[in-house]
Amino acid sequence: MINLSAVLLAFDWGFLLQKLILIIIIVSVSLVVAMYETYLERKVAAWMQDRIGPNRAGPFGILQPIADGGKLFFKEEIIPNTSNKTLFVLGPGLAMLAALMTCAVIPWSSHLQFGDTTVQLQIADVNIGILYIFGVVSLGVYGIMIGGWASNNKFSLMAALRGASQAISYELAMGISLIALLFITGSLSMRTIVEEQMKNGIWNVVYQPLGFLIFLVCAFAECNRTPFDLPEAESELNMGYHQEYSSMKLGFYLFAEYINMFISSAVMATLFFGGYDVPFLDESTLAPNVAAIIGLIAFMIKIGFFIFLFMWVRWTIPRFRYDQLMNLGWKKLLPLALVNMLVTAAVMLWLHK
Amino acid sequence: MSITEILFWFLSVLTLVSAIMVLISKNPVHSVLWLIATFFAISGHYILLNAQFLAIVNLIVYAGAIMVLFLFVIMLMNLDVAIEPKRSMWMKFAGVISGGLLLAVLLSVVRTSVDLTNKTAQLNTGDIGLIKNLGHTLFTQYAVPFEVSSILFLSAMVGAVVIGKKN
Known part of the structure; x- marks a missing residue:
């Protein structure tokens, strides 16, 4: 017989509880940020097109996302008769899951100190951090593909195939641009990368400007954002892979895109812009809690800038044609990333690092 | 029973169930999805053995790239139950027998291999991974x-x- 109490006592409950609370906080923050990204997107669009934007729900329209969410929840839920029902429901769930899983390895700030216990503001500091993000991102394709196929609609299937091949193509250039970065950092752990940048006082973007640009373009493509939003090109494919979806299932797909945007902004800020590092400030002179909070604010500001960049591009640049997209990915970005990698490797060898 | 053991049993059951589901699903797309679940469970085993790199590369390469191509092909082929050719009873028998023989050979090799007898897996300690x-x-x-x-x-x-x- 297994002694149940011995099994339960063997767990480090304090640690589990700490991580559980952290996970709940981070996931809910991601969701709230994604919610307000929709509001921000409409405001930015309005500002760029010289309109007012949403301003009816609450002061400055600040309750608009809640109204939108409520609308989506209460809409009629339609599952097409000819669809594959299990997979039809699974699709949006997978999209959401893959989007939320990425936030596990991002270091949100340094650590908080409560008496004797130190709380790392990161769910898991694994030493394969970047590869983990890469793995989860490559799973994001399944949400789109399964949803598109299960709808049993030609347009949805076409859009899903487009989305999947786009994601796979741009993952390559993204990975190679990251390899060049790894030559410099020498570690795959996100926290180590941030701490290196804090110690040197120089952000990685200074060493890897080209690598950053390639990463940025690929991040746009991976998030299916304009100018790469071909999977939902409404002029050719009606509405893309989520054409048959309604109610909150559609909401999940749209939401996953905004969460992806938030997380990829966080990844870019971490890898290339020093993460929670505040420029011209020596954090080690401050009390740990103060440093953590200042770092968190700095990190959020950096993320906010990148989110704004995503929207800025969306409302400025028109959509690519599909062959242009593939040409850019395979014939321009990939060789560019390879050259960047080789040059970085040669320089690192030359400097004997 | 430590947390590692609980995880081991959970992952083993998950691996076996999803591998069996790959074989018995009628719908090829479901088979592919169960195969992805199998890869996930196997990656979990790698992590238990502290082979983190292997675990994540298994996910990126197999679950992230190869299975996407599988799905591509299967989705475009439009496989229907109605147009699936009927296989004769003999073919099924031959398949079961040859598969069973392969399993027996593999089992006996693993059981009698000098490198493997009387050894247990290093859980959470080895750092070669x-x-x-x-x-x-x-x-x-x-x-x-x-x-x-x-x-x-x-x-x-x-x-x-x-x-x-x-x-």
Whole structure:
């Protein structure tokens, strides 16, 4: 017989509880940020097109996302008769899951100190951090593909195939641009990368400007954002892979895109812009809690800038044609990333690092 | 029963159930999805053995890239239950027997292998699976085989381009 109490006592409950609370906080923050990204997107669009934007729900329209969410929840839920029902429901769930899983390895700030216990503001500091993000991102394709196929609609299937091949193509250039970065950092752990940048006082973007640009373009493509939003090109494919979806299932797909945007902004800020590092400030002179909070604010500001960049591009640049997209990915970005990698490797060898 | 053991049993059951579901699902798309679940469970086993690099590469390469291509092909082929050709009883018998023989051979090899008898897996202790040690071993001790296999990949890539260029 297994002694149940011995099994339960063997767990480090304090640690589990700490991580559980952290996970709940981070996931809910991601969701709230994604919610307000929709509001921000409409405001930015309005500002760029010289309109007012949403301003009816609450002061400055600040309750608009809640109204939108409520609308989506209460809409009629339609599952097409000819669809594959299990997979039809699974699709949006997978999209959401893959989007939320990425936030596990991002270091949100340094650590908080409560008496004797130190709380790392990161769910898991694994030493394969970047590869983990890469793995989860490559799973994001399944949400789109399964949803598109299960709808049993030609347009949805076409859009899903487009989305999947786009994601796979741009993952390559993204990975190679990251390899060049790894030559410099020498570690795959996100926290180590941030701490290196804090110690040197120089952000990685200074060493890897080209690598950053390639990463940025690929991040746009991976998030299916304009100018790469071909999977939902409404002029050719009606509405893309989520054409048959309604109610909150559609909401999940749209939401996953905004969460992806938030997380990829966080990844870019971490890898290339020093993460929670505040420029011209020596954090080690401050009390740990103060440093953590200042770092968190700095990190959020950096993320906010990148989110704004995503929207800025969306409302400025028109959509690519599909062959242009593939040409850019395979014939321009990939060789560019390879050259960047080789040059970085040669320089690192030359400097004997 | 420690947390590692609980995880081990959970992952083993998950692996076996999803592997069986790959075989018995009627719908090929479901089979592919169950296969992805199997890869996840196997990656979990790798993590239990502290082979983090192997675990994540297994996910990126197999679950993230190869299975997407599988799904591509299956989705475009439009496989229906109605148009599936009927296989004769003899074929099924032959399949079961040859599969069973293969299983028996594999089992006996694993059971009698000198390297494996009387040894247990290193849970959570070995560090050869960490990326630093793995890279070091690959690029010093096994540099030549590593380069040879990369040439193999290169030639496969060239071959794929040549085949794709034909029309």
